Amino acid sequence: MLQRETDVAIIGGGPAGLAAAVEARNHGCDVLIIERDDSLGGILQQCIHPGFGLHEFDDELAGPEYAQRYIDVVENGGIDVLTNTMVLEITPTKDLYAISENGVINIISKSIVLAMGCRERTRGAIKIPGYRPTGVYTAGLAQRFVNIEGFMPGTEFVILGSGDIGMIMARRLTWEGATVHGVVEIQPYPSGLIRNKVQCLDDYNIPLYLSHTVVRVHGKDRVTGITISKVDENWKMIPGTEKFINCDTLLLSVGLIPENEITKKAGAALSRTNGPVVNQFLSTTINGIFACGNVLQVHDLVDNVAVEAKKAGKLAALYSKGVQVPTSMEKQIVRVSPGNGVGYVIPNVINLDVKEEFIEKAGSMRFSLRVRKPMQDIYIKMRSGQKELYKKFHRYVRPSEMIIFKIKESIKDFLEGLDIDTPIEVYVEPKNKQPGKRERD
Ligand SMILES: Cc1cc2nc3c(=O)[nH]c(=O)nc-3n(C[C@H](O)[C@H](O)[C@H](O)COP(=O)(O)OP(=O)(O)OC[C@H]3O[C@@H](n4cnc5c(N)ncnc54)[C@H](O)[C@@H]3O)c2cc1C
Structure with a gap:
């Protein structure tokens, strides 16, 4: 059996895998992208319509143009790529097996980023x-x-x-x-x-x-x-x-469903999106396995995929360099639940026992969600018990548009206000809510 070793192995060479790879490489790691197709770019290669990269590149690109910008960086940046190679399994001990025309390859990697995208119903x-x-x-x-x-x-x-x-x-x-x-x-x-x-x-x-x-x-x-x-x-x-x-x-x-067979085989817990459960560091329930892009939640905009993937790439790189990145299985976690009107929320859990010096490295705290139905004049709110953690007014919200928000206050203060026995709830509240009346979904 062929063998490869690397610091960060990335499964999937779509926009999520590419952005994660570039970021992990920028943090000084050896990176290997494994892609089952014969070229990089993922679903973007067939999306020849414009509408990609408006936020990231301030340009309206077609899918292949957007992908090519990343592929150029990957090709010139010393990132290893295996195309025509399909990952079959990640064992619970994090051994990775892939198949290519050269046979089965066993890839040993310090950390893994799941970026396999999604498939159609x-x-x-x-x-x-x-x-x-x-x-x-x-x-x-x-x-x-x-x-x-x-x-x-x-x-x-x-x-x-x-x-x-x-x-x-x-x-x-x-x-x-x-x-x-x-x-x-x-x-x-x-x-x-x-x-x-x-x-x-x-x-x-x-x-x-x-x-x-x-x-x-x-x-x-x-x-x-x-x-x-x-x-x-x-x-x-x-x-x-x-x-x-x-x-x-x-x-x-x-509808689209995250590609989750490998995730399941690895023994990672799945969430209601059918993607893996992750914490605020995009770490699954398995030490050293991170997830981003459509394998985690189906995104509407590729720019948001890139932001999420860069975070996963960075944290996978830190993990490979020996930094203790908490997984979503630790004891000191608090659950984040979708409440009234909300279909799901990512991250699914928040780790509370995070070392102070790591908080800075990990970057901002982002939440993403989708509502269950179109609504008008509502607040998206987040609370822990009676404590309000976030509130924003929206004139319109629709299930087709992912809602993303960041915690503005210091993350240290945010974490200190939470406790493991009180789940965080993210929910919709109508602007003119009558006291005591609960909206039905
Ligand atoms: C039709 C369509 C139109 C869109 N239009 C827009 C738009 O106009 N503007 C916009 O911003 N966004 C748009 N999007 C959304 C955006 O393009 C996607 O959210 C984004 O491509 C997701 O990236 P990804 O890397 O997670 O997944 P993908 O692009 O699907 O990449 C996943 C990759 O993983 C590989 N893979 C899967 N399993 C394995 C395995 N076991 N081993 C090895 N490789 C594997 C796949 O072959 C694939 O290359 C559109 C999406 C679609 C589907």
């Missing part, structure tokens, strides 16, 4: 009745076909799910000469960014069917059409509202 995951004909694809796969492989998966499309990939593909397919008969969304609001609804659907007169779902796929060998139906607030189809749409292809854009 499939038809099986949402159980649409009907035959199993050719012509049902996930939207991301169709994006790869069109933008990288150079062929069209169909001519007459319907897209189920108004997530960003679905809406971006509606426009992309229209540009390629296809007809997109509509985007069908089970929620009463679009699930992707509003800018994508405007630029990808409204500008091309592509109908968006809100509170609708696909109830049947027709066709035995190839899709010949689909039936959609209106749904009630419990997502139950409303009889009599069915509508047949002639099409040869159904694209599914019905």
Whole structure:
């Protein structure tokens, strides 16, 4: 068996892996990126639309352009890369096994950064009745076909799910000469960014069917059409509202799930995002294993991926150099729970027993979350018992937009105000809340 040794091993060469690698290298570590694809860049290589890097580079780049900026730094910065190499397993003792055309490689690394991204939910995951004909694809796969492989998966499309990939593909397919008969969304609001609804659907007169779902796929060998139906607030189809749409292809854009097989095999605890549980240092429940990017939480903006990944890269580097970075399994931790209106919060736990000199090194304390439904005129609040730790007014919040906030006060003071028996709660409070009345999700 082949063997490699390094200080920081990074699994995944997408924007998270690249940013983490650059930061770990800047902290003086030997770094190895392991990527299963034949090139670096991750999902960005198929996102040829602009909209990347607005914050980080103050420039509106296409996905491959954004990725290339990092790839250049990686290639010129003495960072080792193994492409066409897939990590199969991290053992509970942190031994890493990967497979490439040269066989199995055992990689021994002082620390590991999980940056494997996420994958798309499939038809099986949402159980649409009907035959199993050719012509049902996930939207991301169709994006790869069109933008990288150079062929069209169909001519007459319907897209189920108004997530960003679905809406971006509606426009992309229209540009390629296809007809997109509509985007069908089970929620009463679009699930992707509003800018994508405007630029990808409204500008091309592509109908968006809100509170609708696909109830049947027709066709035995190839899709010949689909039936959609209106749904009630419990997502139950409303009889009599069915509508047949002639099409040869159904694209599914019905959610993304963190790639968590390796995380699970390593024995790391998972959170409600299906990514690993992490603390404020992006450390999993396993000593020396960190996580960032879509493997942790599905991000809407790549700039936020980069900020998170740099932190993971830095802390992995410090760990490799012998600094005791607390894991999320220590005794002195306090849980961070999503409260009213909040779907999840990262970090999942906060370590309280942090040495003072390390607080400075670790950098700012950031929280990220998504709300459960669109809301207006609300506060995002954080409390520990009766003590208010954070409060910010938002005119609008939507599940499609990740909310990020930083603790402004000194981290030392923030940590001193917490105790392990009182969980931290992050929640939504309407601006005009009536005393004693609790909002329902
Ligand atoms: C269609 C689409 C459109 C988007 N549009 C925008 C936009 O306009 N603006 C914006 O800012 N953001 C956008 N985003 C969001 C942003 O691009 C992503 O959040 C970001 O790419 C996530 O980076 P990542 O590195 O975590 O994951 P990925 O880019 O998915 O990278 C993960 C990498 O890990 C590799 N990998 C996985 N498992 C293994 C393994 N076992 N061994 C080795 N390698 C492995 C994968 O091959 C992949 O290269 C978009 C995302 C999508 C999907």
